[in-house]
Amino acid sequence: xxxxxxxxxxxxxxxxxxxxxxxxxxxxxxxxxxxxxxxxxxxxxxxxxxxxxxxxxxxxxxxxxxxxxxxxxxxxxxxxxxxxxxxxxxxxxxxxxxxxxxxxxxxxxxxxxxxxxxxxxxxxxxxxxxxxxxxxxxxxxxxxxxxxxxxxxxxxxxxxxxxxxxxxxxxxxxxxxxxxxxxxxxxxxxxxxxxxxxxxxxxxxxxxxxxxxxxxxxxxxxxxxxxxxxxxxxxxxxxxxxxxxxxxxxxxxxxxxxxxxxxxxxxxxxxxxxxxxxxxxxxxxxxxxxxxxxxxxxxxxxxxxxxxxxxxxxxxxxxxxxxxxxxxxxxxxxxxxxxxxxxxxxxxxxxxxxxxxxxxxxxxxxxxxxxxxxxxxxxxxxxxxxxxxxxxxxxxxxxxxxxxxxxxxxxxxxxxxxxxxxxxxxxxxxxxxxxxxxxxxxxx
Amino acid sequence: xxxxxxxxxxxxxxxxxxxxxxxxxxxxxxxxxxxxxxxxxxxxxxxxxxxxxxxxxxxxxxxxxxxxxxxxxxxxxxxxxxxxxxxxxxxxxxxxxxxxxxxxxxxxxxxxxxxxxxxxxxxxxxxxxxxxxxxxxxxxxxxxxxxxxxxxxxxxxxxxxxxxxxxxxxxxxxxxxxxxxxxxxxxxxxxxxxxxxxxxxxxxxxxxxxxxxxxxxxxxxxxxxxxxxxxxxxxxxxxxxxxxxxxxxxxxxxxxxxxxxxxxxxxxxxxxxxxxxxxxxxxxxxxxxxxxxxxxxxxxxxxxxxxxxxxxxxxxxxxxxxxxxxxxxxxxxxxxxxxxxxxxxxxxxxxxxxxxxxxxxxxxxxxxxxxxxxxxxxxxxxxxxxxxxxxxxxxxxxxxxxxxxxxxxxxxxxxxxxxxxxxxxxxxxxxxxxxxxxxxxxxx
Numbered sequence: 001x002x003x004x005x006x007x008x009x010x011x012x013x014x015x016x017x018x019x020x021x022x023x024x025x026x027x028x029x030x031x032x033x034x035x036x037x038x039x040x041x042x043x044x045x046x047x048x049x050x051x052x053x054x055x056x057x058x059x060x061x062x063x064x065x066x067x068x069x070x071x072x073x074x075x076x077x078x079x080x081x082x083x084x085x086x087x088x089x090x091x092x093x094x095x096x097x098x099x100x101x102x103x104x105x106x107x108x109x110x111x112x113x114x115x116x117x118x119x120x121x122x123x124x125x126x127x128x129x130x131x132x133x134x135x136x137x138x139x140x141x142x143x144x145x146x147x148x149x150x151x152x153x154x155x156x157x158x159x160x161x162x163x164x165x166x167x168x169x170x171x172x173x174x175x176x177x178x179x180x181x182x183x184x185x186x187x188x189x190x191x192x193x194x195x196x197x198x199x200x201x202x203x204x205x206x207x208x209x210x211x212x213x214x215x216x217x218x219x220x221x222x223x224x225x226x227x228x229x230x231x232x233x234x235x236x237x238x239x240x241x242x243x244x245x246x247x248x249x250x251x252x253x254x255x256x257x258x259x260x261x262x263x264x265x266x267x268x269x270x271x272x273x274x275x276x277x278x279x280x281x282x283x284x285x286x287x288x289x290x291x292x293x294x295x296x297x298x299x300x301x302x303x304x305x306x307x308x309x310x311x312x313x314x315x316x317x318x319x320x321x322x323x324x325x326x327x328x329x330x331x332x333x334x335x336x337x338x339x340x341x342x343x344x345x346x347x348x349x350x351x352x353x354x355x356x357x358x359x360x361x362x363x364x365x366x367x368x369x370x371x372x373x374x375x376x377x378x379x380x381x382x383x384x385x386x387x388x389x390x391x392x393x394x395x396x397x398x399x400x401x402x403x404x405x406x407x408x409x410x411x412x413x414x415x416x417x418x419x420x421x422x423x424x425x426x427x428x429x430x431x432x433x434x435x436x437x438x439x440x441x442x443x444x
Numbered sequence: 445x446x447x448x449x450x451x452x453x454x455x456x457x458x459x460x461x462x463x464x465x466x467x468x469x470x471x472x473x474x475x476x477x478x479x480x481x482x483x484x485x486x487x488x489x490x491x492x493x494x495x496x497x498x499x500x501x502x503x504x505x506x507x508x509x510x511x512x513x514x515x516x517x518x519x520x521x522x523x524x525x526x527x528x529x530x531x532x533x534x535x536x537x538x539x540x541x542x543x544x545x546x547x548x549x550x551x552x553x554x555x556x557x558x559x560x561x562x563x564x565x566x567x568x569x570x571x572x573x574x575x576x577x578x579x580x581x582x583x584x585x586x587x588x589x590x591x592x593x594x595x596x597x598x599x600x601x602x603x604x605x606x607x608x609x610x611x612x613x614x615x616x617x618x619x620x621x622x623x624x625x626x627x628x629x630x631x632x633x634x635x636x637x638x639x640x641x642x643x644x645x646x647x648x649x650x651x652x653x654x655x656x657x658x659x660x661x662x663x664x665x666x667x668x669x670x671x672x673x674x675x676x677x678x679x680x681x682x683x684x685x686x687x688x689x690x691x692x693x694x695x696x697x698x699x700x701x702x703x704x705x706x707x708x709x710x711x712x713x714x715x716x717x718x719x720x721x722x723x724x725x726x727x728x729x730x731x732x733x734x735x736x737x738x739x740x741x742x743x744x745x746x747x748x749x750x751x752x753x754x755x756x757x758x759x760x761x762x763x764x765x766x767x768x769x770x771x772x773x774x775x776x777x778x779x780x781x782x783x784x785x786x787x788x789x790x791x792x793x794x795x796x797x798x799x800x801x802x803x804x805x806x807x808x809x810x811x812x813x814x815x816x817x818x819x820x821x822x823x824x825x826x827x828x829x830x831x832x833x834x835x836x837x838x839x840x841x842x843x844x845x846x847x848x849x850x851x852x853x854x855x856x857x858x859x860x861x862x863x864x865x866x867x868x869x870x871x872x873x874x875x876x877x878x879x880x881x882x883x884x885x886x887x888x
Contacts, residue, residue, distance in 0.1 A: 007511050007574060009565035033561055036520035036548070041561055044511045067451050067488045072598045073517060073581055074538075074550070076480035091543045094518075096550075099535045099585045104480070106518070106540075117477055117485055121453035130451060137517055137581065141543045154516045 002384040003395075007044050009033075010395060020216040021333045022324035023148030029338075029398045031323070038145025038153035045399065046323060048346040050156065053188065053322050054135055056343060057158050060184040064176040064237060066131035066160055071113050073137055077103035079112040082296050089201065092140045094153075106139035111202065111292050111314055114161045118310070119298040125165045128300065128310070129173055133160035135319060149324050150280070151218070156320035163310045165300065167289070170311035174206065174287050175242035177315040181210050181283045182232040187444050188322065189341030190329060192282055193227055194249055198258040202314060204288025209256055211279035214328040221279045222260050224252035224269045280325045287313040332422075338400035339421040343444035347381045347401040348437055349373065354389050354408045362407045369405060369416070369430060376434050397421065403437060446828040447839075451488050453477075454839060464660040465777045466768035467592030473782075473842045475767070482589025482597035489843065490767060492790040494600065497632065497766050498579055500787060501602050504628040508620040508681060510575035510604055515557050517581055521547035523556040526740050533645065536584045538597075550583035555646065555736045555758055558605045562754070563742040569609045572744065572754070573617055577604030579763060593768050594724070595662070600764035607754045609744065611733070614755035618650065618731050619686035621759040625654050625727045626676040631888050632766065633785030634773060636726055637671055638693055642702040646758060648732025653700055655723035658772040665723045666704050668696035668713045724769045731757040776866075782844035783865040787888035791825045792881055793817065793847040794840040798833050806851045813849060813860070813874060820878050841865065847881060 009030040018024040026032045031046030042050060058068065074096070080086035094106040107113065114132060122130060135158045145152050162173035178194065185192035190212050197209040211221055227249065235245045253268045255261075265274065290309040293299065299307045318325075331338045340346065351369055353362035366382045373380045381401065383392045396404060406417040406425065418433050419425040428436075453474040462468040470476045475490030486494060502512065518540070524530035538550040551557065558576060566574060579602045589596050606617035622638065629636035634656050641653040655665055671693065679689045697712045699705075709718065734753040737743065743751045762769075775782045784790065795813055797806035810826045817824045825845060827836045840848060850861040850869065862877050863869040872880075 004571070005509075007513070007565065007576060030565070033564065035516055035557060035560065036518075036522075036546075037544075039516045039518055039520075041516060041557065042514040043561070043565075044513055047512055047514050050514075065449075068491055069451070069488055070486040070491050070494075072479055072483045072485060074480075074483055074583065074598055076483075078480075094540065094542065096538065096540050098538065099587065100481075102480075113479060113485065116479065117487070120477065121451065121474070121487075127448070132451060139518065143543065154518055 001380075002382050004384050006381065008399070009043070010398070018148065020147050020150065020328065021331050022150060022327035024333070025327050025331055025338060025398065026148055026324070032149060038142055038151075040149055040152060040154075045346050049323050049340065049344050050320060052344040054156075054158075054319050056187050057184055057317055057319060058135065060180045060187070061133050061158065061160060063183075064131065064180045066133045068134060069117070069132050070134045070136060071107070071110050071117075073106055073139070074104050075107045075113055077105055079116050079296070080105070083112050083115075083292050084295060085112070085201070092142065094139045094141045107136075108138055108140045109202070109314075109316075110134070110159055111161070111312075112296070115292045115296045115298045115312070118163055119293075119296060122163070122300060124301045125303060128163060128165050129169060130163040131160060131173060131176070132163075133158060133315075147216070147324075149320050152320075155318065158317040158319055160315040162313045162315070163298075164312075165302070165308070165310065167311060170287060170289070170313060172239050172242065174285065174313050175246055176237060177285050177313070178208065179232055179235055179237070179242060179245060181285065181315075181317065184317065185210060185212070185282065186231070187343055188326060189343065189444075190282070190326065191228060193223065193254060193279075195221060195223070195254045195256050196259050197256045197284065199286055199288065202286045202288060203291045204286050204313075206287040208285050209281050210283035211256070211281055212325055212329055213277055214280045214325070215278060216328055217278040217280040219279045219281050220257040220260070221255070221277060222265050223254040223275045225273045225275045227252040227254050280321075280328060281318075282322055282325050283315075283317045285313065285315045336394065337397045337421060339402050340400040341444070342402050342437070342440045345400065345402050347399070348378045348441070349380045349403040349405060350396040350399065350401040351380050351382045352389075352392050352396060352404055352406045353382070353384070354406070355384075355386050356409070359409075362409065365407050369407075372430060373434065376438060378434065378437055403433075405433065445824075446826050448828050450825065452843070453487070454842070462592065464591050464594065464772065465775050466594060466771035468777070469771050469775055469782060469842065470592055470768070473844075476593060482586055482595075484593055484596060484598075489790050493767050493784065493788050494764060496788040498600075498602075498763050500631045501628055501761055501763060502579065504624045504631070505577050505602065505604060507627075508575065508624045510577045512578060513561070513576050514578045514580060515551070515554050515561075517550055517583070518548050519551045519557055521549055523560050523740070524549070527556045527559075527736050528739060529556070529645070536586065538583045538585045551580075552582055552584045553646070553758075553760075554578070554603055555605070555756075556740070559736045559740045559742050559756070562607055563737075563740060566607070566744060568745045569747060572607060572609050573613060574607040575604060575617060575620070577602060577759075591660070591768070593764050596764075599762065602761040602763055604759040606757045606759070607742075608756075609746070609752070609754065611755060614731060614733070614757060616683050616686065618729065618757050619690055620681065621729050621757070622652065623676055623679055623681070623686060623689060625729065625759075625761065628761065629654060629656070629726065630675070631787055632770060633787065633888070634726070634770065635672060637667060637698060637723075639665060639667070639698045639700050640703050641700045641728065643730055643732065646730045646732060647735045648730050648757075650731040652729050653725050654727035655700070655725055656769055656773055657721055658724045658769070659722060660772055661722040661724040663723045663725050664701040664704070665699070665721060666709050667698040667719045669717045669719045671696040671698050724765075724772060725762075726766055726769050727759075727761045729757065729759045780838065781841045781865060783846050784844040785888070786846050786881070786884045789844065789846050791843070791845040792822045792885070793824045793849060794843065794845040795824050795826045795849050795851065796833075796836050796840060797826070797828070797851040798853065799828075799830050800853070806853065809851050813851075816874060817878065820882060822878065822881055847877070849877065
């Protein structure tokens with residue numbers, strides 16, 4: 001695709017209202033446009049990244065056997081009255097009266113609605129476990145929306161819900177999501193650490209936040225540095241293997257602000273391993289037993305003939321927020337260079353022909369390369385404008401395709417100037433360039 | 445996937461509140477669940493179909509060069525006051541006050557918001573044409589929602605917008621969408637006829653509805669039967685070729701109720717070609733020039749140095765509604781048989797083992813077939829329940845995978861009982877079955 005035909009409205013300078021680098025870059029390079037306070041439109045560049053994140057989140061949910069559904073954005077107040085949260089939720093809930101004067105609301109989360117679906121559909125323990133998820137817009141009427149899509153009002157989120165017959169099975173489900181989240185964030189090239197966390201308005205007594213380190217984060221965190229060396233390699237989707245994974249992580253102190261206890265921290269973590277910093281929450285999982293199933297009557301028949309309320313958990317990933325979180329983690333604002341992880345990059349590669357008047361030869365070469373890349377399902381953007389070389393490079397460094405091919409007049413024969421953003425350029429054949437990118441994509 | 449593990453809550457009988465067959469089938473087979481008046485959750489079976497429709501719609505938009513964006517569901521009233529539609533729109537607009545007492549609304553359509561995006565992003569005729577689309581939830585606060593997802597309040601829709609420098613270019617854009625819609629509906633295995641239509645609250649003077657015939661439709665239509673023999677075969681994405689396509693369709697009388705003129709109908713259509721029936725609107729395209737760009741200041745610099753307001757059109761496809769429309773067109777309610785077009789089927793094939801106590805052999809065969817199908821990316825559902833054969837067939841006929849493999853005890857050796865729903869069964873090798881399905885999928 002030619003950049004001149006793409007809807008990528010790039011700004012000369014960083015807008016002054018943006019205080020953190022994700023907000024700055026996203027406005028600068030036309031990924032989003034604010035439509036009203038805390039509400040954004042996603043323009044093609046931002047949309048592409050968000051869709052790729054969504055796809056990875058979806059694939060990892062499917063891998064643990066979760067089934068996708070789609071609940072509406074507008075809910076009735078009735079079910080929230082059943083659970084007792086309608087009054088509690090406060091002003092962050094966007095409350096709406098429809099034309100018949102019914103009390104409705106824009107869903108900030110879906111525990112009630114999914115419990116309602118469950119109770120009218122599942123009657124027997126034989127149909128358990130059930131893992132249901134959806135990816136849908138949600139609304140929280142923040143009093144002071146800020147930081148662009150990081151703390152906005154309308155946001156895109158994956159939320160999943162598990163239904164089990166008893167605590168043991170419910171912990172198994174919980175651990176499946178624990179694994180799934182580690183894998184999801186790894187594919188996004190993020191180091192997200194699970195931290196014991198408060199359950200807040202969702203309720204329950206077991207909860208982990210998944211947090212990535214960032215100076216601009218709003219969560220204070222306290223960890224044992226060694227937790228960063230762990231990963232989920234080799235974990236199987238089996239009870240024992242998942243329990244071992246949980247134990248491996250639980251052995252290291254790692255909590256958010258609300259759970260922090262100074263004495264405990266200093267007792268459990270030797271001084272050289274202590275890390276006290278800030279982070280961004282990108283996922284949050286909860287186990288809350290029958291908190292919703294009991295008041296709402298979500299029960300199943302047990303083997304012996306009795307009934308019991310199902311044990312539930314809920315599991316959230318901020319899909320739109322992750323776009324910002326990745327920028328916070330990867331954007332080198334000093335040099336104005338963004339390099340998207342290949343798994344979510346808006347384009348795999350940028351083709352930058354150095355243009356001169358009355359000579360289309362570099363653009364023609366660019367077109368041919370574009371077509372060849374297409375054959376291998378590699379997406380490319382061509383800078384076909386007549387801007388000078390350095391502003392082209394500057395622009396492409398902001399757009400953030402992780403690879404670049406530069407076509408100057410001296411480009412001749414088979415060798416192309418190829419650059420992985422942040423590295424030195426090298427001269428390679430197109431075939432070799434294609435192989436490098438395909439190989440990187442396959443890893444994610 | 446085993447049906448016992450799938451979240452497909454099937455009802456024994458058709459719910460009495462459902463008056464048309466799409467609503468009946470969708471409730472019966474657990475594709476949707478009502479959450480409040482005119483608002484539905486999509487359960488896995490319905491969700492799968494809707495996602496496949498969405499994918500086809502998206503691909504056909506991309507093919508004509510439209511770029512995907514995503515506008516939010518909640519909009520500010522400000523832009524609607526600029527265009528003058530805020531008061532006009534009436535009670536179908538869901539109006540909301542946020543916690544700061546700002547007037548917001550749930551978007552019923554997006555002409556204003558997309559014009560706002562355009563005017564702040566595009567300054568020069570050189571960046572035209574621009575075709576932007578998004579697929580997003582919308583809300584119309586119907587006073588009497590009915591017919592399930594066919595006339596509901598929260599619905600999923602693709603809406604596209606074109607921006608051009610003058611009428612000639614704008615008609616070119618209009619015709620691209622005209623072609624794109626014919627191709628989209630064809631891939632969905634629907635015969636959708638373009639009909640001259642009123643523009644209603646969108647405005648403008650050129651408009652086509654795309655309508656499929658159905659007794660339960662709410663649109664009255666009057667056509668020359670010969671229009672059903674036309675197709676878009678051979679049309680190229682070029683001005684002349686698209687104009688020829690339009691002419692080909694325009695030569696036959698074909699209008700909705702509001703445009704109907706009895707004398708004209710009888711004059712232009714010979715008696716044997718007259719068709720007067722009902723249909724379902726599945727798409728609607730509009731050309732309205734500067735109706736929004738003028739009041740909202742959406743202008744570009746022209747070659748000579750002057751400025752002019754851009755000429756716009758808008759183009760909608762009801763993605764969630766299409767799920768119902770396909771059922772209205774394809775469901776044989778008398779025999780309770782649904783056969784989804786392979787392009788949108790929730791599963792490609794159903795595997796139905798005849799089970800008996802203490803004998804797992806048919807289920808084992810089913811599992812092996814399932815794994816083999818998986819290798820070819822064919823999705824299957826296995827009925828692993830111990831229900832009797834006829835209720836299994838009945839259930840699978842409702843779920844609507846277009847193909848079935850039946851595994852009885854006599855199934856032996858290489859030959860399997862294979863059935864295309866609605867046809868007689870035949871004995872085929874699995875390899876041949878796979879080839880048949882792959883071939884059918886490739887056509888769509």
